[in-house]
Amino acid sequence: MSSPSPPLSTESDFPKASPRWLQPLVLLSPAGIWLALLLVIPTLLILELSLVPGIRPGQVVNPSGLENYTRIFQPDYFPVLTRSLSFAIATTLICLLLGFPVAYWIALIVPKRWRNLVVLGFVLPLWTSSLLRSYAWITILRPTGVMNSLLGTVGLPPLDILNREPAVLIGMTYSLLPYMVLILYAALEKLDRSLLEAAADLGATPAQAFWNVTVPQTLTGIAAGSLLVFISCMGDFINPEVLGGASSMTVARLVYNQFLGATQNWGFGSALSMILILIVSIAIALWLKYGDRSSAGGV
Amino acid sequence: MTIPSHPQTPSLSRRRFLQASATAASGLVLSGCGWTLAEVRPTTLSRGNKDEIYIYTWESYVDSQLIETFKTQTGIQVTPSLFSSNEEMLAAFQAGKSANFSVIYPSDYTVGEMIEKRLLSKLDHSRISGLENLMPQFQDSAYDRNNEHSIPISWGTTGLIYNSEALNPAPDDWEYLWQNQQKLMRKMTLLDDKREVMGVTLKTLGYSYNSTNLQEIQHAYEKLVTLKPAVTTFTTSAWIDRLLAGDLLLAMVYSADAVRVINENPDRKFKYVIPKSGSSLWSDTMVIPKSSPNPDAAYAWINFMLQPAIAADITQRLFFATPNQAAYDQLPTPLRNDRSLFPSEDVINACERIIPLRPEILELYDQYWTKLTSG
Structure with a gap:
């Protein structure tokens, strides 16, 4: 607020009965009601549904046990959970490895007047539909597609990766790399370059300076970017469905199938959703505890 | 490089997914102490515009020309939404x-299920003209006696479409898939579609398409597991581009889709076969849900679709077999003799209809299907 009204005089206008802590509630309540109605209550409903074994639409909800949860940990479904986790972890690592050099280049090497243009170029793919981007990868990756004709012209054997794990990884990485780059770029832009010069002055090799000066300063960005990519991968339904095949079921796909797909078991689907929520919550809790230290203490 | 002009599986679009998820929450209706999950009630909110009708139909059952013709005849604007499986x-x-839809296109066994769940309104036959044109076998059916709730719009079989240049000998039965697994890898x-895929495997083993025997169902699941490494993916329509491009040699399909692909690619490389040990015989119908916001327009749509000229026209353009005798008589001879579209009597006799299963059996199918697709 830039209006110069003196805060003390407005405060005395309020009746004494209204304590100071109540005032922010007026502004907070729209978001609060929004969260309660559209996040808290639905999540509680999902929790309740997850306790009803094998429920289908039209049946009465009557929570009676943990069968849906024990089913998830059966050998038939446990691989789905580990597959989802491996997709998410692998995509996060690939995005980090590919994204860091790019973000470093944009933040520290590209001349300032070009920087915004380069950033824009990098986020441009996000302006198209994610479904369309996945379908475009089908055209590239399919056995008689663009990739294999290119491989053929340079005399390499064709690759059969569509409807397999590598295709899903490519799709996820392509979808989420821009987010990783943006977050790392924001972190690297704030890098204190005088510290790098000091490190060089004191005899550090570029590698030492990178590991001891650059990485610690951008740790918050690395953690935030990784968290965002990891969470998005856990919930990604489109890439595994479009680019995956008969053997690449993930938790998000399985949840979809329980509600709107071939099988109707809202209880099992809800239990799977709760497990997904739990995994994501653990990731966020870890980040809150360990990831955000530098910004909390440093700034 | 071509980007598909339309997503092959509209069920995937994020918007539709979000819409469906959002409406899922609104379907939770409180009733007394316990609450009923996703109870469907007649809506009073959207009484609907009378010049507007929303229908829920299969991919490739409606095209813009059909919508235009209906608008010219009745002044009603049709907006179709698409699905790719009954489930x-x-x-x-x-x-x-x-809440939106006035006409829906469920298949036979799903009609039975929807009647049982009391979702469908009883049709007033005095408001429908042209019923007498339906072939005798479509005047009455086990899933819906005397077409009280549903009007058949198309019928067909489930079978295999294959690349006849690459596959020699040609497939003639389901067992071919297991025997030629290496070639089809x-x-x-x-x-x-869990009922079709499980049904086919049951049939291959010599059981009924609709088996309710626990051992038989498990046996079918075990046989399917051995075929799975060769299966690229489970899909209703995403096979089309890739069969044409040569990425696929064979696909399990509904006859309507196969006949359309074969007729749109006149080099005759692709052929459709109904496996000789039998397959499923299905019919798709038009129903009016109790919750229909605009029943008048729904009757207008059904009457429109029953006109012999319209039914003959869509059979020629969209290639699904019409149950309408008057329309069949108007078809050009080559189409009438197309055995993929209108199979012979003995082929039909070898086929079974998919029937609704008891909930506990259906759950078993669900569990095996989820297991199969999760592995």
Whole structure:
């Protein structure tokens, strides 16, 4: 607020009965009601549904046990959970490895007047539909597609990766790399370059300076970017469905199938959703505890 | 490089997914102490515009020309939404989409299920003209006696479409898939339809398409597991581009889709076969849900679709077999003799209809299907 009204005089206008802590509630309540109605209550409903074994639409909800949860940990479904986790972890690592050099280049090497243009170029793919981007990868990756004709012209054997794990990884990485780059770029832009010069002055090799000066300063960005990519991968339904095949079921796909797909078991689907929520919550809790230290203490 | 002009599986679009998820929450209706999950109730909110009708139908059952003709005849604007399996349609319908649609296109066994769940309104036959044109075998059916709730719009079989240049000898039975697994390795797709895929495997083993025997169902699941490494993916329509491009050699499909692909690619490389040990015989119908916001327009649409000229026209353009005798008589001879579209009597006799199963058996199918697709 830039209006110069003196805060003390407005405060005395309020009746004494209204304590100071109540005032922010007026502004907070729209978001609060929004969260309660559209996040808290639905999540509680999902929790309740997850306790009803094998429920289908039209049946009465009557929570009676943990069968849906024990089913998830059966050998038939446990691989789905580990597959989802491996997709998410692998995509996060690939995005980090590919994204860091790019973000470093944009933040520290590209001349300032070009920087915004380069950033824009990098986020441009996000302006198209994610479904369309996945379908475009089908055209590239399919056995008689663009990739294999290119491989053929340079005399390499064709690759059969569509409807397999590598295709899903490519799709996820392509979808989420821009987010990783943006977050790392924001972190690297704030890098204190005088510290790098000091490190060089004191005899550090570029590698030492990178590991001891650059990485610690951008740790918050690395953690935030990784968290965002990891969470998005856990919930990604489109890439595994479009680019995956008969053997690449993930938790998000399985949840979809329980509600709107071939099988109707809202209880099992809800239990799977709760497990997904739990995994994501653990990731966020870890980040809150360990990831955000530098910004909390440093700034 | 071509980007598909339309997503092959509209069920995937994020917007539709979000819409369905959002409406799922609105489908939770409180009733007394316990509450009923996704209870469908007649809506009073959207009484609907009388010049407007929303229908929920299969991919490739409606095209813009049909919509235009209907608008010219009646002045009513049709907006179709598409589904690719009965289960998907029923789930979305029960999750809250019911409020929009005046006409839905469920298949035979799903009609039975929807009648049982009391979702369909009884049709007033005095408001429908042209029923007498339906072939005798479509005047009455086990899933819906005397077409009280549903009007058949098309019928067909489930079978295999294959690349006849690459596959020699040609497939003639389901067992072919298992015997030629190496040749078909990652070059075939199966339908994303648990009843059809399980049914076919049961049939291959010599059981009924609708088996309710626990051992038989488990046996079928075990046989399917051995075929799975060769299966590229389970899909209802995403096989089309890739069969044409040569990525796939064979796909398990509904006859209507196969006949369309074969007729649109006149080099005759692709052929459709109904496996000789039998397959499923299905019919798709038009129903009016109790929750229909605009029943008058729904009757207008049904009457429109029953006109022999219209039914003959869509059979020629969209290639699904019409149950309408008057329309059949108007078809050009080559189409009337197309055995993929209108199979002979003995082929039909070898086929079974998919029938609704008891909930506990259906759950078993669900569990095996989820296991199969999760592995």
